[in-house]
Amino acid sequence: MSGSPPDTTGAASGCHAGRDEMRAAASAAGKSEILDRYAADYPVGPHDQPQSMCPAFGSLRVGLRMRRTATVLSGSACCVYGLTFTSHFYGARRTVGYVPFNSESLVTGKLFEDIREAVFQLADPDLYDTVVVTNLCVPTASGVPLRLLPKEINGVRIIGIDVPGFGVPTHAEAKDVLAGAMLNYARTEAEQGPVAAPRAPRGERPTVTLLGEMFPADPMVIGGLLEPLGLAAGPAVPTREWRELYAALDCAAVAAIHPFYTASIREFEAAGRPIVPSGPVGHDGTADWLEAVGIACGVPAETIEAAKAKLLPPIRAALARTPIRGRITLSGYEGSELLVARLLVESGAEVPYVGTACPATPWSAPDRAWLEARGTHVQYRASLEQDLAALATFEPDLAIGTTPVVQKAKTAAIPALYFTNLISARPLFGAAGAGSLAQVVNAAMGSRPRFEAMKEFFEGIGSGDTAGIYQEPPVIRPEFREQTRKALARLAKQRSSEAMI
Numbered sequence: 001m002s003g004s005p006p007d008t009t010g011a012a013s014g015c016h017a018g019r020d021e022m023r024a025a026a027s028a029a030g031k032s033e034i035l036d037r038y039a040a041d042y043p044v045g046p047h048d049q050p051q052s053m054c055p056a057f058g059s060l061r062v063g064l065r066m067r068r069t070a071t072v073l074s075g076s077a078c079c080v081y082g083l084t085f086t087s088h089f090y091g092a093r094r095t096v097g098y099v100p101f102n103s104e105s106l107v108t109g110k111l112f113e114d115i116r117e118a119v120f121q122l123a124d125p126d127l128y129d130t131v132v133v134t135n136l137c138v139p140t141a142s143g144v145p146l147r148l149l150p151k152e153i154n155g156v157r158i159i160g161i162d163v164p165g166f167g168v169p170t171h172a173e174a175k176d177v178l179a180g181a182m183l184n185y186a187r188t189e190a191e192q193g194p195v196a197a198p199r200a201p202r203g204e205r206p207t208v209t210l211l212g213e214m215f216p217a218d219p220m221v222i223g224g225l226l227e228p229l230g231l232a233a234g235p236a237v238p239t240r241e242w243r244e245l246y247a248a249l250d251c252a253a254v255a256a257i258h259p260f261y262t263a264s265i266r267e268f269e270a271a272g273r274p275i276v277p278s279g280p281v282g283h284d285g286t287a288d289w290l291e292a293v294g295i296a297c298g299v300p301a302e303t304i305e306a307a308k309a310k311l312l313p314p315i316r317a318a319l320a321r322t323p324i325r326g327r328i329t330l331s332g333y334e335g336s337e338l339l340v341a342r343l344l345v346e347s348g349a350e351v352p353y354v355g356t357a358c359p360a361t362p363w364s365a366p367d368r369a370w371l372e373a374r375g376t377h378v379q380y381r382a383s384l385e386q387d388l389a390a391l392a393t394f395e396p397d398l399a400i401g402t403t404p405v406v407q408k409a410k411t412a413a414i415p416a417l418y419f420t421n422l423i424s425a426r427p428l429f430g431a432a433g434a435g436s437l438a439q440v441v442n443a444a445m446g447s448r449p450r451f452e453a454m455k456e457f458f459e460g461i462g463s464g465d466t467a468g469i470y471q472e473p474p475v476i477r478p479e480f481r482e483q484t485r486k487a488l489a490r491l492a493k494q495r496s497s498e499a500m501i
Contacts, residue, residue: 019166022141029143031162038167041262043359044381052333052357054079056136056163057086058174062238064092068129070122072097074115074144075136112144123153129242130157132178140164157185170357172335173260179238180263186245187271198247206297207234209251212258212335221430225280228307229299237264253296255279258335259363277363280429281339282346283316288366314431322438324349326397326445331355331387331405332419338367338378339428345374347438353390355382398445413455415444
């Protein structure tokens, strides 16, 4: 029968199996349609997918940040432990549900029945609007059919998604997997009849939905930029509450601030909403974005020009007040890398390389074209090896990147900043964003002499005689012997002075 759980006796042998083996097992178990959809939405070419944390962290994060939403994971215990630990490390204060399994329950279909039972137990309308169930690698490869779960139980929506590491390249795109699934459900509800009103009252001005996770101040700044156009900032997707999805769909246009939300954009396009690429970053980016948003929303040309005349001079002035002088390489996996690079270039920095773990999409094309016209190489689906090659090739004054890039740079006495915590967690847009990076970036570049001094002092530590692995008795280098003698002499003199006091 078409509605019966598939035969999983040929499932992959576990999460230690290779990606190709697990993908083949998933296709054989009835998951080929969803894997083909992911391959189209999140292409990995021209090389293999980038190195990243488990992608399911992205969808888990989206669910954990929503009110009245329960999250349940189905996967290997080690994976669930790691994801739960990471989610709480990043501030989640919510229980993560887990449906355990063994080989027998996996291949007999009992796991699906256990998931179904858990969902029925969780579906309390007094506590939840939604229950999200996520298949990790092994259940996906084994064909656990979350599509057969009820769509609704006691008024609680049930959403099942597959987020395997062999199908979704990055955790950033996994956010889109869940956001797109929720938008699809909410759009269907809205098409069928009246839905719950958002918590915030609806204003009189048409709204622009913001697509992508942003610094908390950014939506307010964008709202200020939209006001002269007669528009208002709508909800940011992923949303913090189910009913915000209806408000997000009920917009005049969608701003693809983060351009990789392919599934979400598909839902907005199905709802007849125009998509505006890029974001209001820097002077040029803000000018182009105001023009694009105004046209998409039918704003008169004279109103658009008046908004530019009002908003652009303060941004230009902020950029001039806080210049950045130096060469910077930049890489990350959040999806906002090209926007940050634009802001650095407009601030005066030389940015020869930008690497992003996300794919090329039509909605990042304006940013790529702008950067390439100014000599920046944009690398989509950047690998760690490509980011490190850029570091070695361009010898920047500052490297902004992922943890291993930062480690490599500091080892070479190059100042470095972790993109996720120190750069993407700052305002980017309007006049507020124009000067937001200068202080931290200039301070970091100014620390180069300190790095060079530390490198000189620690030169050789961790290699040769100090590697901790001795092929023959270690030999103390003469300069180390002399440094030790002087240090002991200073310590003896200090102790003698203290004794006299």
